[in-house]
Amino acid sequence: MKNINIGIDLGTTNSGIAKYDNGKISIYKNPVGFKDTIPSVVSFRKGRIQIGEKAREHSATNAENVFSSFKRKMGSDEVYYIKDLDKNCSPIELSSMVLNELVNFAQGESLKSAVITIPASFDTIQSNATKKAGYQAGFEEIVLLQEPIAACLAYSNSLNLEITEDKKWLVYDFGGGTFDIALIKINERELKVFDHKGNNFLGGVDLDTLFVEKIICPKIEKQTQEKNLWEKLISKENTDYNKLFFELLFKAEEAKKELSIKETSSIEVDFDELSISLDLDITRKEFEAIIKTKFEESFHLVEKLIKDNLLTFSDIERIILVGGTTYIPYIRQQLQERTQIQVETSLDPTTAVIIGAAYYAGSKPSELIEEEIVKTPQAEQNSIHAETIYEPHSKDSEELIVVLLTESFDGYYRIIRADGGFDTGLLKASKKIAEFVPLLEKTSNQFTLFLYDSQQKQVFSNDSIQITNGLYSILGQPIPNDICLELDEESGKSHMEIIFKKNDILPLKKTIYKTCSKNILKNSDQKLIINVVEGNAGSMVGSNQSIGYIEISGRDFDQDLVKGMDIELNFKVSESRDLSIDVYISALDLEINEVFNPHQRMISIDKLSSEIKNALDAVTEEIRNEVQNENYEYLAKLKRSEESLSILYNEALENKNDAITDKKYQIDELKKIYIQEFDDIIRHKHILSELDEYNKIKDSLSFYIEKGSPRQKEEYEKIIKNEKEILQSNNKYLIRKKNKELESLLENIYNNQDESYIDYFYYLRFEDPSVFKDRSKHSKLMQLGEKAIDNSNLTELKSICHQLYNLLIVKPKRKDDFNTFDGNLGIK
Structure with missing residues (x-):
């Protein structure tokens, strides 16, 4: 069986492709410029499609036909109008063009399978959109890999780390369009992501947009007669301003890179259509001032992830940097100062994901059926069934291969390593074969098993035995939600x-x-x-x-x-x-x-505004209800939630006419985060209420359970068997369900007790006499009932209650009858 071996980082700003070959990673270079990556940019001009650096250069001169950052729209219903072709193009189609360009780097190799990376926080729809782009690019098999995992595979396999005990790493992935933070457990044998958070609309392109809005526009306005320049740039009312926006965005990205290595940068703006011609000087301090809010957004997620997992920064051994945005000195400095954790900079953060994807591809068997090979008559004699057992990943210098035959075998076996460095020679076979084989370090070791009959004629072969030595892989990926x-x-x-x-x-x-x-x-x-x-x-x-x-x-x-x-x-x-x-x-x-495998959803700024307003109203209502309780800590949390949602609501209203930037997607992402935070606050209150109810019912049951039947006692044990898991689930619905189960059991036990008839008698005592058939008999039974209670004669009271029940004109329904409801979905 052949492994996939091809890994692709389909990035927001840059993409790359690499190959795994015998433990080594080869990044396919761009034949033009011989770089490791290409910009994820597509341009259309006079019927010609260009991808990469050439397309990006056209951003300043042909902006209306140049498209970038479309990865952030994967899974949305967004389309891009291609003026040059007079047609619309989806993010999936544009992504497939980038993938096709990467395949061309392989120069003639037939690539049918690939591992393609996605942000860890990509949901199912975004993931499926990425797969669809891969299939449109001509791949027959696509396996998705989360970017933090890819980055960790790159670091752990490339840096020759000596890990002898369990460690925890933090992956800080600030890419061109998305942000992910992941917690990793790693030891000498395995690597595992155990939690993560992310924002799919927080990346380097947002810093570029802020650069234009907060630095370049005010400087242009100061030196010219332009007013409200930013609003003009992002509105579709004037194509000249739109063209200027993309030109300024291009220049902002270049200045951002320059400010990562220099203290100052200069931007030349020469735009004839609007008679703007000037030079702008920008300092690193100006840039750091505007990106502070975006860094705070990212670090807020870092702190929440650490807190949710009951960790402190001292529990983390190192921070793995991924993504071009992490080159910014301010970000590295802030991470170091705030966490006091070693910030890992020894691997290029822009190629780490490509390398990790290739390592993963090298350990992932392809499920494509290989073309049938014409076999020799000797091989066709093969009718033997053999099960081969071995560890596919090993840190040891040798590994055991076990072969189990379904029946006794009178013949020989031979195991050969593909490089020719190991050969058992012909050895006598039995029903169970066990052989230790030596492994080459830091590579995939390919072995072939041969079986021969008593005449030493080959009757079986298996060339798919692959054992990787000293390289980390993963057994599976976590779902993000x-x-x-x-x-x-x-x-x-x-x-x-x-x-x-x-x-x-x-x-x-x-x-x-x-x-x-x-x-x-x-x-x-x-x-x-x-x-x-x-x-x-x-x-x-x-x-x-x-x-x-x-x-x-x-x-x-x-x-x-x-x-x-x-x-x-x-x-x-x-x-x-x-x-x-x-x-x-x-x-x-x-x-x-x-x-x-849904791959598209719609986002409306009007709908977003409405959803944020509804959440804001809910927060305001909760504050109003709690203000009398003087729970100041709870109120402070609600106030912070209200403030965040208020700011976001105003942003949604202000950007109602924004037809150029990704603002509505950023607002949608923040809406999810803020509503979730509010939900966490009030859920805690509701959960405490449900937990209090649970404890009250359980206390009552602890008194009555000894009076229950053996079957009721067994039911009680069954209900509380997993109570720890349920009570710690942080899910009010699960706790409420458990409460109802306990409440129902308590009622059933209580109703079988003699003293329950006292409650039932007084329930009937206060009913309107008109609901009974015979008022005279009703009055007499009431007197007898009072006397029976005074004399503690419960046996007589039970008889009186039954007689009163039979006098009722309309019999009350059982409690279970009240619980039968008609659902909307039809399933419960």
């Missing part, structure tokens, strides 16, 4: 139940059983809805996004779907984030199978 199923609840609303938790390792699969929450008649338009969402399980359904949606209509049924019927659901998520949902309703013998 919870994946949940939307379910009906009694309030008429819905909540989410976790299928897979954030940081669970891909690939994943799970079977869960639910019941139908409403009657759906056959041949009707009523629907059973299966909605799988991605986000945070403890938050509102609406703050998450749907990644798998199935509607099953009554028209699909041969018979009625009755409330309470069982629904079996099977979920699978592949390593590259394809979601499979299998629905089986045994009572109807109905099975539905669907695979989802």
